[in-house]
Structures are given as structure tokens and as C-alpha cells.
Amino acid sequence: MGERVGIEVSLAASEAVKMANVDVVAAYPITPQTHIVEHLSQLVADGELDAEFIPVESEHSAMSVCCGSSAVGARTFTCTSSQGLALMNEIVFIAASLRLPIVMLLANRSLSGPLSIWNDHSDVMSIRDCGWIQVFAENGQEVFDHVLFAFRVAEDEKVSLPVIVNIDGFVLTHMIEPLEFWDEDTVKKYLPDFKPVNQLHPDKPITMGAFGMPIIFTEAKKAQDEALIKSKTEILKAWKELGDLVGRYYQPVETNHLEGADTVFLTMGSIGETVSLAVNELRSRGKAVGQVRLRLWRPFPFEELRDAVKGVKRIIVIDRAISFGGPGGPVASEIRAALYKERTMPAITNFICGLAGRDVTPDDYIKMYEKTEKMTKKKVREEDYIIYGVRE
């Protein structure tokens, strides 16, 4: 077992990337991801990490370089936030369709405007359908573990897909936490050498990124969809093995205080820890409240979600992004869709909060619960979503 150290999560993430022994890092610094890229650049400059650090001129180039390096069989890492992700958007979709196992840490930050550097999930929601495997981490340890998990899953020959690990900007990236590093043997056991499914190599020329006429495009997209859906098998296996090695067992959907719960909060990312404090408080007041955390966002864990909320009467879904003019926050929309066919579908209340880093404390979640309880009692027809704490 590895050493326990107090370290800023960004630096720990970079150290995990180093332990994964990447070959290429191509990234452009952007707040709040900066410390990760800076530290990796330092590690390469100091000779501690034998990799190419490619200081590109934009995120569009960063992701383009990643596609090229992954295509020739190099273990490839990048990292970005918000506007940076928006700028690389075009190539993000291509990386998935080419089935290139790139790993990206996304330090979640709101999309402009107004210009903001603070944390919410509007950036990742803008690429919801990009075809990458997408997971959320809740604390520093999970970030460290999931960097290694991401390489392991991405490069699995049965998967061969890029992976995004979402980590909340500032709230996680700039936090100093005590966390456990893996030792080298454990990393070696967990993460085998990268053997690409397809490789650009002069000895055996192939074409990647060819034109797809209407006659073949639908088949290409179906194959991509199936690959992402089927990746869940390897994701579960990789989490199980991770648990067997380091003792932390991750699940697509994780739960807290579900025993006898009639109402559950559903969260994604670091706010899960804040909500768990609110849940403890509400439990101590005798309320039958629990919590469901979505760790796996893509492929969406339909079965696990349905199992987790079986018997629950109401779900309070917390969203960190707005779908302007749409049916609610992006998470709530998907939860509603995922449960629509259930015989007893729980009622769903959707709060959108914590936009661009606005603090949401355990007290706020308690207020959300109380508001929901009141609406349930009055049997009012609810709004599709409530933007919590907005000044009217």
C-alpha cells in the first residue's frame, strides 16, 4: 500500500499521470486546470517524467496533438476547463469516433458569459454527447485513483475509447487533502503497457479518419454507440480490480443512507460530500432521506440507477448547469428519462444551484428538502426546475 501525503489535488493528479508513465502530454493552461499542466511540465523538465510535453498554442491544437499521438500508440494525456474545452470541441468528438484512448482531466468550470472562472458543470454538459466515457470524482483521492482507472479503461482493447475524469474546479483542484498514493508495484499490476487496437505505423499503413458516406455513416455511429454501452463491463471490472488492490471500491451509482429512504438527493461531483452532511442532519431529525451519487455519467448506468431508487418516492436532483429553454437541468432530464418506464416512477424535483462557484452549504440542501416536502404536502404541480437561491 502506498504512502499517505497531504497534497494539492492538482499536484496529486499530475503525480498520478506521472505514475501512469504517459508518453505525451499536450495541453494549454487555463484556470482552474493550470496547476496540473504546470506541474506536469515541471516533471518533464526535471527529467522525472520521460514524456513529450507539447506546449500547444490552443486547446484545439492540444486535442489534435492528442489524436495524433494516441494514433501512433503513445499513452496520451490532456487537461482543460470551460472555454478550453469549448475550443477543442470539434476534435473531442473525432477522438471518440476514432476510438483513441486519450485521457482528459476536466477541471469543471462554468462557460462564459458572463466571464467566470468558477466551478459548475456547464462545460462538461456542452459535450454530453461527445462519445467519451465520462466519470465524476468527489474528492482528491478519487481524482488520483481515477487518473489510473481512466488509462486502464481507455486502453483496454475491448474498450479503446477516450475517458474524461471530471473534477470540480477550485473545490477539488485547489484543495489540499490527505490522500494515499499508490506504490509502483500496484500501478504496474493495475495498468499494463498500452497496446493500441489500431496504430499508425509505416510498416503496416492504415487510414484513420476516412470519409463516411451516407451508406456507411449510420453503421459507424451504431458501432460507436455499442462500444460505449459495452465499455461498462470493462469499467466495472477495472473498478473491482482497483478495489481489490487499494481497498476503495467504486460503483457507477453510489448510495448513502438509503435504508427506508422515501426521498433521496441525487448529485454528481464534489457537492456529494456537502449533501451527505445535510443528509446526516436530516436523518438526525428523523427524516427518511438518503443520497444517490452518479459517478458514471457515460455510459449512463440505467440499471444501477433503477436499482438504487427502487421504492423511493421522491428524488431531489441537483444540477450544476442550465439547459436554457429546456426541460430542466441536464442531469434531471436524464434521470426523468431513465425512470420514465418504471411502474412506479418517483416524483422528481430539480434544483439548479452552485452556478459559477456560488456556495451551496449543507443548510441550503436542508432548505431544498424542506421546500420539496412542503410542495409534496400541498400537492402542487411543480415547476420543471427551480433555480435555487436566485434573487427575485
Place this chain on the structure above:
Amino acid sequence: MIKSEEELTWKDLEVGCVVSAAGNASQYKTGDWRSLRPICDKTKCIKCGVCYIFCPDMAIRKTDEGYFEADLYYCKGCGICAQECITSCITMVEEEE
């Protein structure tokens, strides 16, 4: 046996749709882009091969008799052959349904 594009299912595609075999651009049917078809009047044709030289898609073949004719699997109907033909023996006619 290699399946034609029409027969390929999603399960037949290689991971990431890579093209692992060389030279398969010849399977790509560009003929269905065509709205005009070149028709050659053999009584005027002098078998000079100018159409063959100018065809940007190399879609013109020499027949056993020495005439030149468009391969309609590839011919996009651009009309360059008709434009360049010395004796104006090629005319472009509307493709009909």
C-alpha cells in the same frame, strides 16, 4: 468475400472505422453524383484520347475498338471531356430517373 458497402453491417466495421486495406478507393462509387451523362458520337470521334487525358477522375477507358468511353461507375458528369473534345463528338445529356 469482401462485402459491398450496401451489405456491410455495423458489426463488420473495424474499430474506429480504420481502413486497413490499401487501394479500396476504387470501390467508391462516384457515378451517382452525376446529373449529366457524356454521350459519344462515334461517327465524329477520331480516337485522339483528349477526353481520356483531361478527365480529372480517370474515369475514361479505351475500348478494344480504340474508342474512348466513360466508366459510369466513376464518371461524375463534370463535362470537361465534352468541353475539350476536338471534334465536339461528346455531348452531355440529362440523366433521367
